[in-house]
Amino acid sequence: xxxxxxxxxxxxxxxxxxxxxxxxxxxxxxxxxxxxxxxxxxxxxxxxxxxxxxxxxxxxxxxxxxxxxxxxxxxxxxxxxxxxxxxxxxxxxxxxxxxxxxxxxxxxxxxxxxxxxxxxxxxxxxxxxxxxxxxxxxxxxxxxxxxxxxxxxxxxxxxxxxxxxxxxxxxxxxxxxxxxxxxxxxxxxxxxxxxxxxxxxxxxxxxxxxxxxxxxxxxxxxxxxxxxxxxxxxxxxxxxxxxxxxxxxxxxxxxxxxxxxxxxxxxxxxx
Numbered sequence: 095x096x097x098x099x100x101x102x103x104x105x106x107x108x109x110x111x112x113x114x115x116x117x118x119x120x121x122x123x124x125x126x127x128x129x130x131x132x133x134x135x136x137x138x139x140x141x142x143x144x145x146x147x148x149x150x151x152x153x154x155x156x157x158x159x160x161x162x163x164x165x166x167x168x169x170x171x172x173x174x175x176x177x178x179x180x181x182x183x184x185x186x187x188x189x190x191x192x193x194x195x196x197x198x199x200x201x202x203x204x205x206x207x208x209x210x211x212x213x214x215x216x217x218x219x220x221x222x223x224x225x226x227x228x229x230x231x232x233x234x235x236x237x238x239x240x241x242x243x244x245x246x247x248x249x250x251x252x253x254x255x256x257x258x259x260x261x262x263x264x265x266x267x268x269x270x271x272x273x274x275x276x277x278x279x280x281x282x283x284x285x286x287x288x289x290x291x292x293x294x295x296x297x298x299x300x301x302x303x304x305x306x307x308x309x310x311x312x313x314x315x316x317x318x319x320x321x322x323x324x325x326x327x328x329x330x331x332x333x334x335x336x337x338x339x340x341x342x343x344x345x346x347x348x349x350x351x352x353x354x355x356x357x358x359x360x361x362x363x364x365x
Contacts, residue, residue, distance in 0.1 A: 189205065267296040278313070
């Protein structure tokens with residue numbers, strides 16, 4: 095119940111995962127959440143209602159059933175299914191498309207992302223690995239692979255993928271945000287904050303990036319500063335409620351000191 099309440103307050107599955115890892119024992123694997131709250135996985139277009147998204151899925155479903163070999167329609171249909179939370183059905187559609195187009199990297203990329211969203215992490219890694227090649231790496235795929243590895247608790251490997259992606263697209267905010275969350279999951283709060291600040295410096299800033307930054311700042315005990323950051327995107331009363339709940343949770347678990355201490359650690363190659 096506490097985690098559900100926290101999810102409602104912060105409105106971000108990625109934040110729930112960070113808190114779960116930061117407040118649990120060292121051997122705890124993060125609970126599954128949306129693989130990308132920061133850009134690796136396609137998200138619904140802003141301003142679209144649930145009814146609009148469902149209508150899109152129904153319309154594209156009719157087109158797909160009329161001609162399942164049309165790759166463009168199949169990809170759009172799968173994205174529409176994902177946007178309405180029908181992850182298993184999206185996986186089923188993309189599995190069929192990938193069987194008909196085993197070398198289509200766009201198809202493999204979408205299939206791998208859909209598998210990750212559905213919790214099929216090991217299979218997602220195998221598919222994403224085929225979606226690009228060492229001589230032609232795709233930074234989006236590298237970031238998606240990192241997100242999957244983070245979900246599996248393999249944070250050092252995930253960070254290597256993000257850092258490789260950043261060599262291709264320096265300061266890309268979606269990759270920086272994923273890297274920042276990865277540092278938070280591995281309890282390196284100092285690098286998490288620095289990286290999320292870099293991501294939040296890009297305009298326009300994704301509100302979810304700023305809320306993740308607020309969380310990481312709050313996890314270090316700087317609650318007033320966290321509330322100030324959260325207020326950029328939330329009503330003042332909700333920002334205050336978020337930070338108050340975070341303060342209470344950390345106090346109950348007596349975690350403020352250990353978390354602050356963990357912030358002094360650094361990760362080689364993160365600068």
